[in-house]
Amino acid sequence: MMKHVIGAVCIKCGAEHEANDHTYTCTKCGGILDIQYDYTYIKSQLNREKLISRNDDSMWRYRELLPIEEGSRLTPLRVGWSPLYRAEKLGEWLGLRNLYIKDDGLNPTGSLKDRASAIAVVRAHHAGMRTVACSSTGNAASSLAGNAAAMGLESFIFVPERAPKGKVAQLMIFGAHVISVKGTYEDTFRLSAEAIEKWGWYNRNAAINPYLSEGKKTVSLEIAEQLDFKAPDYVAVSVGDGCTIAGVWKGFKDLYALGFIDTLPRLISVQAEGCCPINRAIETNRPLERMEENTLADSIAVGVPRNGEKALRAIRESQGITVVVSDDEILAAMRLLGATSGVFGEPAGVTGTAGVKKAAEQGLIPEDAVVVSLVTGNGLKDVVSAQRIAGEPRYVSPDMGIADTAF
Secondary structure, three states: OOOOEEEEEEOOOOOEEOOOOOOOEOOOOOOEEEEEEOHHHHHHHOOHHHHHOOOOOOHHHHHHHOOOOOOOOOOOOOOOOOOEEEOHHHHHHHOOOEEEEEEHHHOOOOEOOHHHHHHHHHHHHHOOOOEEEEEOOOHHHHHHHHHHHHHOOEEEEEEEOOOOHHHHHHHHHOOOEEEEEOOOHHHHHHHHHHHHHHHOOEEOOOOOOOOHHHHHOHHHHHHHHHOOOOOOOEEEEEOOOOHHHHHHHHHHHHHHHHOOOOOOOEEEEEEEOOEOHHHHHHHHOOOOOOOOOOOOOHHHOOOOOOOHHHHHHHHHHOOOEEEEEOHHHHHHHHHHHHHHHOOOEOHHHHHHHHHHHHHHHOOOOOOOOEEEEEEOEEHHHHHHHHHHHHOOOOOOOOOHHHHHHHO
C-alpha cells in the first residue's frame, strides 16, 4: 500500500484506476495513465528543510514523491543527483548569462534512462517478478539491463538493428538477453509488447508503464533543489517517445503543488528534423502523425511516439517552445558543449543543447533568463558520431626535432 499515491488517471478520458502493476493503460479507452499523489499527506511527511538535510545523494532522496511501496528493496546503483554545471563559457558564446548544463550522462549506465529503470526494477522486485523486458533504441535498454543485473533480475531487451554497437555491447556485458529486430523502432516495440504479454514479464516500456516517467521526473526535483528551490525559466529537453519531457514537467508540477517552488518553467522541446512528430503536431496544431526515423540521434529516433499525448500536454501547459535541429547542428553541439563545458554527450544527449543554441540565435530566449539544458546521454555511447565531428589528431614522429613543427 502506498499512502502517498491516490491512483492512476487516464489523461484522455479521465477514468480513475487503482495504482497497481497489472493496469498500465486505461481499461476504458486505452489511454495513457498518470500517477496521482496525495499532496496533503506528502506535505505532512516532507518539507524543504527535511529534504535538504538528507545525506542520500541519489534519486531516492525524493522517495515520498515516487510510486514505490514502503519497505521496497532499492537498486544498489547510485542513480540520480547528477551535477548541474554553470556553463559560463557556453553561455557567453550563446548570449545567455544564466545557462546551466544538467549532465545525466554520469548516471551508472550513462543516461537519464537509469531513473526510469530504477523504478521498474524496484517495482518488479517488490511484485515478486523475476524478469523485466523492454524495447529500446539503446539507452533504455542498457539502463534496464544494468539495473536489473544489480537487482538480480533477468532482462530481455529488444532493439532495432540500427542500435549503436556500443550500446548493444553494454547490454551483453550486463548479461541481458538481447534480441536485435530487423526493422524500425515501431516494429521492435510491437514485438516486445507481444513477448511481454505472452510470457508475463514486467513491462519496462516507459510509453506504456506510467510509473517510469515518475522516475524521470526526479531530474526536475534535483534541478530545483540545486537551484535553491527556484525553478529555471526554461528547460531544454531532447524529445523522442515523449516520456522524458512529460516526466520533467511532472516533476516541476509536483514541487509547485507542494509549495516547494513558486513558479514553473517553460519547456523547450527539441527534436531532430528527420524525426519530429511531436514538434510538428504542436507547430501545425494537428494530431500526431507517423514520421520516418531519419536521424543519427538514435535515442530520439521515434517515428510513432507512444507517449506523445503526455508530451504534447506538457509542452502546451508550460507554454513551451518547439525547436527542430538538423543532424549537422546536433553534431556541432557535441563539439561546442565539449569544448566550452567539458561535457561529453551523445547525439541525442546534446540535442537539447543544439536547440538552446538555435532558440537563442532566433531571439526566443531572453539573455537574462535562467536556462537549463539536459544532457541525457554520455558521448561514449556513440563514439562513431563523436569521431565524425572530432576529426583526426596530429600524427608526429617521436623525434622532438621533427615533431616541434606540429605544435
